[in-house]
Amino acid sequence: MSRIPVSKVRRKIPGREAVTHWQSGQPRRRVFDDLAIEEPLEIRIDTRPVTITMRTPGHDNELAAGFLLTEGLLRSAADIREIRAHPRNTSSNALDVFLSPDVIVDFAKLTRHVFAASSCGLCGKTCIDSVHQQFPRVRQRFLVSAETLLALPEVMRAAQEAFSRTGGLHAAGLFSSKGELLVLREDVGRHNAVDKVLGHALLHRFPMLEQSILLVSGRASFEILQKALAARVALVAAVSAPSSLAVEFARRSGQTLVGFLRTGRFNVYTGEGRIRYPSTRSTRRTG
Numbered sequence: 295m296s297r298i299p300v301s302k303v304r305r306k307i308p309g310r311e312a313v314t315h316w317q318s319g320q321p322r323r324r325v326f327d328d329l330a331i332e333e334p335l336e337i338r339i340d341t342r343p344v345t346i347t348m349r350t351p352g353h354d355n356e357l358a359a360g361f362l363l364t365e366g367l368l369r370s371a372a373d374i375r376e377i378r379a380h381p382r383n384t385s386s387n388a389l390d391v392f393l394s395p396d397v398i399v400d401f402a403k404l405t406r407h408v409f410a411a412s413s414c415g416l417c418g419k420t421c422i423d424s425v426h427q428q429f430p431r432v433r434q435r436f437l438v439s440a441e442t443l444l445a446l447p448e449v450m451r452a453a454q455e456a457f458s459r460t461g462g463l464h465a466a467g468l469f470s471s472k473g474e475l476l477v478l479r480e481d482v483g484r485h486n487a488v489d490k491v492l493g494h495a496l497l498h499r500f501p502m503l504e505q506s507i508l509l510v511s512g513r514a515s516f517e518i519l520q521k522a523l524a525a526r527v528a529l530v531a532a533v534s535a536p537s538s539l540a541v542e543f544a545r546r547s548g549q550t551l552v553g554f555l556r557t558g559r560f561n562v563y564t565g566e567g568r569i570r571y572p573s574t575r576s577t578r579r580t581g
Contacts, residue, residue, distance in 0.1 A: 309538050314566055316440055317559040322571060327553075327561055332516055332537035333418055336388040337361060338380060339399055348516055348539070351386070358389050373397045418516075418539045422546055425520055431548035432528040434504035437570045440560075442473040446509050447533050447555055453478045454511075465511040466491045468500075468527075473507075476500065484512050485521070492525040504528045514553060519543045529568055531555045536563055 309329045316322040336346045337358045349357060355377045362368045373394050380388035393399065450467040453475060466487035467478040479490035488510065495503060507529045508522050514532035516539040522530045523543075530544065531552040541563045544551035550565030562569055 311538075311541055311563060313553075314562040315559070316562070316571065318440075318444065319558075327563075329538040329541060330513075330535060332539035333385075334387055334421055336380070336383075338388060338390045339367075339401075340392055341390060342401070344401065350537075354386075354389055358391050362391065367397070367399055368393075418542060421516070421539075422543050425523065425543075426547070429520075429523045429547075431546070432504055432523065432526055433548055434526075434528050436471050436505045436528075436568060438471050438507060438529060438568055439570045440572065442471075443507075443531060443552060443555060443560060443569070444558060445473055446507065446531065447557075449473070449475050450478060450509055450511065454480055463487075467509045468492075468495060468503075469507040469509060471505045471507065471529075476506065484510060484515075485517055487511075488518055488521050492521060492527075495525065507531060509533075509555070513537065514540045514551060516540050516543055519547065519549060519551070523547050523549065529565070531560070 309331045310326050311329055312324055313327045314322050315325050315327075331350055332348055333351050334346050335349050335351075335354055335357065336343055338344065339362075345361070347357075347361070358377060359368070359371075359374065368374065375392040375394055377389060377391050379386055380390050446467070446469055449469075450465055453467070454463070454465050463480040463482060464484040464487045465478060465480045466484075468476045468491050470476060477491055477494045479487050479494065481487040481490060488508070491508070500506070504526045506527055508518075508527045509531045510518060511533055513534040514530060514536035516537060518532075519530060519540050520543065528548070529550040529552070533555050534553065536544075536551055536553045541551060543549075545564040548565065550568045551563040552569075553561045553563060
C-alpha cells in the first residue's frame, strides 16, 4: 500500500483513493491507496456487440483476440483482418474486431458470456446507474467492531476444507455482524463462490442480510459488489485489494468496503460509519 500523506496530494488522481488505515494497537490514519483500474470493455465482431467484460485497461487488442481464440472463433492471426477502437466511443472502452470473410461466427455460442449488465453502456458511471435501476442503495445501519473484522480471515481459512487439500480454490463466506460464520463456499472461480454463498442464503431464507458481512478470499471487483448489493449485503470485505470501480460502486451503493483485511490491519474505502474502533485510540491524520 502506498502511504502518502493525504494533505500532500492536492488533486484527484485516477486509481488513487483516500482510505482509513487501521492497525491493531495504533491510531487509525488517513492515507492514500493506489487501486487497480477496472473499466468495462465491449468487444464487437464486424460491428455487432458480443460481450462486455470488466478489465484493467491496456492490451485490449490482446484481450479481444484471446477471448475470440478461447471461444473457438479463431484458429490463427490470419482470421483477423483488423482490430480498432470503436469510432463513437470516446472512452476507449469498445473494440471492433473485423474477421476474414471465410470465418463463420456462431453468435449463439457467445450468449452465455455477455455481461449481466450489458445494457449498462461503456463507462463505469453508466454501469453503476444501470445496476441501481434494479437494486437500490442499502441504508441499514449497524456496527461491526474492528476486532471482529480482524478475526474473520482466520475463521474462513479454518473452514476451507478443499483449499487445505488443494491450495487452489477461492472462498466466500457470509458472517453475522458479530463474526459468526453463517455459510462458506469454495470454487475455482471467485464469483462462483460468491454466487453459491448468496444462493444458499436465498434458499434458506437467511434473515437480516443487510446486517451481514461478505468476505472474499481474493480481491473485490465491481461484480462482487454488484452481487452483494443484489442480496442486500451492506458490508463487503476482502483479504486483497479492491478495484477502482468496486470502490466507486460501493460508495454510491451505500455499502461498506474493507480491503487488505489481514493480520492486525485493514483499509476502509467506503462506509466507515459501520466500523467501531477501540475507544482508547483516536484518529490521527497523516501529513
